[in-house]
Amino acid sequence: MPEGPAPVPVTQRLRVRYAKRGRLRFTSHRDISRAVERAVRRAGIPVAHSAGFTPHPKISYAGAAATGVASEAEYLEIGLTATRDPAWVRTALDEALPSGLDILDVVVARAGTSIADRLEASEWTIRLDGVAPDTAVEATEAFMAAAEVEVERLTKKGLRRFDARSAVSTCGIQPGESDRRGSDETAVPCVILRMVVRQTTPAVRPDDVLAGLRQVAGFAPPSPPLVTRLAQGPLNADTGELTDPLDPDRETEPPGGDATAGHGLASMPAGAVSADVVGAHP
């Protein structure tokens, strides 16, 4: 029996922020990993492989959003067998991926915490068509006022009951975005919820929060929610805002020179991006 060839060692690790947008939000995690593997090959990025008879490319994912959920802040890490300019990788990989899986940022990983450890919380928007803003405001206020909101979800291990409230640090209506859809008289009202949810076990997902809103206020949107993850990262306890999880890897310090978590906020693109995201689904 032939021995598998010894793998070429990893000489550079890259951390990548990518988005899944539009119709590609229906990709599953497995779909994305297949697409990324093929794109890496097409782009000629010297990806490292695992040892053994069926070598796998060294690409790992952190906190992937569920099928059907759009995201502006997904993260993966690639091990390379040769060093490459992160800016080149960003362009090459983005070109090789189908439009809708878009590469937003690539940095060289520095020693220290893993990317998964930095993803303490997520910021989400949930677009709901056919919901009047007042109803949504009432529901979110009732939800945030509650100490605990137990919801049920069908998991692989059966029906599970857990608290959906404590993981939610903020939840409200996105100001200025809650509006009527379309301009003519047939337009339906639409509201966009915005929330920051901490990473917990079991994970509290946006649809769990919606279940919680139904629980506390009978909130029942008539159409399926359009969920978008705007950001993931360390949660600043003082501001309640998320910071960029790639900042600790950046070689140049963020503006202000002080690389503590709070100051990373200045380079945080999530706020700027969010309006586009919402606007991309008219």
Place this chain on the structure above:
Amino acid sequence: MPIESIFPRLEPLLPTVQKPIQYVGGELNSQVKDWDEAEVRWALMYPDAYEVGLPNQGVQILYEILNEREGVLAERTYSVWPDLEALMRKHAIPQFTVDAHRPVGAFDVLGVSFATELGYTNLLTALDLAGIPLRAADRTDEHPIVLAGGHAAFNPEPIADFLDAAVLGDGEQVALAITEVIREWRREGEPGGRDELLLRLAKSGGVYVPRFYDVSYLPDGRIQRVVPNRPGVPWRIVKHTVMDLDEWPYPKKPLVPLAETVHERFSVEIFRGCTRGCRFCQAGMITRPVRERSITTIGDMVETGLKESGIDEVGLLSLSSADHSEIGDIAKGLADRYEGTNTSLSLPSTRVDAFNITLANELSRGGRRSGLTFAPEGGSERMRKVINKMVTEDDLIRTVTTAYENGWRQVKLYFMCGLPTEEDEDVLAIAGMARRVIKAGREATGRRDIRCTVSIGGFVPKPHTPFQWAAQADHETVDRRLRALKDTLRRDREYGKSIGLRYHDGKPSIIEGLLSRGDRRVGDVIRAVWEAGGRFDGWSEHFSYERWAAAAETAFAEQPVDLAWYTTRERDEVEVLPWDHLDAGLDREWLWQDWQDAVDGTEVEDCRWTPCYDCGVCPTMDTEIQIGPTGKKLLPLTVVR
């Protein structure tokens, strides 16, 4: 007229259906052309789920060839699963293409590729969702021409009522020819409407338009004759044969889906046709003669395909890949080129031949040697003579011994059950063969972890083969023989545990038999099954034998025919077969003689290396065997990385 995307209406439904990604399109190398700039618009359908349909070579080839042409647009559509079908009906969303989500009803041609007859009910679902009348006779100038192709189209009679036209054989050139006929008719201002267009296609001799042929029946149910009912329409419709595969190196830019599909590899067809002469094999009969793609074109296609797709697995596709005249050099050349690049190479269809182990070793260089598949097809020597599968049990044992010695641990063997003249002992002989395989493997390696999997399919007699006259075995017989085989293997204490057995019950084969050799009267059965909810008949979890049997019972109540008449009845030489007016080039007398030879156990050699045995294809179709060797070699690639 502007054609709008239905996607905004589809999108809200997608979160609630299984695997929504299959409906969104956006595959790498897919394309969306401007609707208004196109003169001729094709919707290409594979009538099964996306995961099965997307990798289909035929659809990918035609998609690329048509889209390359100026003024021609092609998009793809697949069967939607029942969960989405229900929602589409509720929200009045029509059958759509995945490329631009345009309604299928707006295209000029709906070209459907039938690899199997079990897709017929899915055709009806698609037509109905598209708003196209099921019966071709009810369609107007506004509806697309519904055109069938693929192997099942060599007897399209069971779906003749639902088709406007069918084409036989290789699609590359005829798809373009049809496009030109439509374009010209359109430029002339569409004279005579749909009828005139179909007549022009029929007169070309290469397009079968069922409505221009009348079928009459004898009192006992057999066909009396099939006669053209329009002047200028030919008596026989001939198949199409592409004669230089090097001139048609498609797919150049393979479609790479986001969704997972049944074949996660880039396939290069290394030759078309097969003259091994296996008598059960419809593909081998209707795709003659053998036409090889040259080693250099194959090398170029693999290189371009890998570059364009990013896929890491290449399959060298054909009906019997090891038979390519330069397969050794191809395997070695590709293995040299891609060594160390984590690209895997495979030869999906292998014959029982020790040379294949050398090939498999070459292709798996440095990789894991897990399993090899061989297809003896018949369990006994006698049975293999009947089907002209010229391989002895000693050949097989020699081959698998070599395989085990070379580090392969698992051998898979394919067989058929229900073959003409088969007796119980022929099927039980499979157990003896499998035992010898394990024994040989243990002796060759000194190990106990040798495995052999026996996979058995039910035999279905197919049109245009020597077995087109044969009685199909009833499902009770097939099931009894398979049970006896299973019991024999289970009782074997020495080898039984090393032998896996995979088979299905015999009922689906009977329905496949009805659809394969059926005539126009079977159309009512298909429609009744579809109306009773029949969908995805190729999937065991959706297939219902009872539904088909009940529909046949009702549809044939007033007829002198029934399900058994179409399946388990042997035909005689003079009976008019439903596909006799459709010409695959095979001489009917030769086919009959080969059927007689089968019963006698007389074998026929391959005409690639023995003299022509007059099957009739080359002279009738004005074609010839195209094989190498070219003497060329694959040079090393300059690898950039």
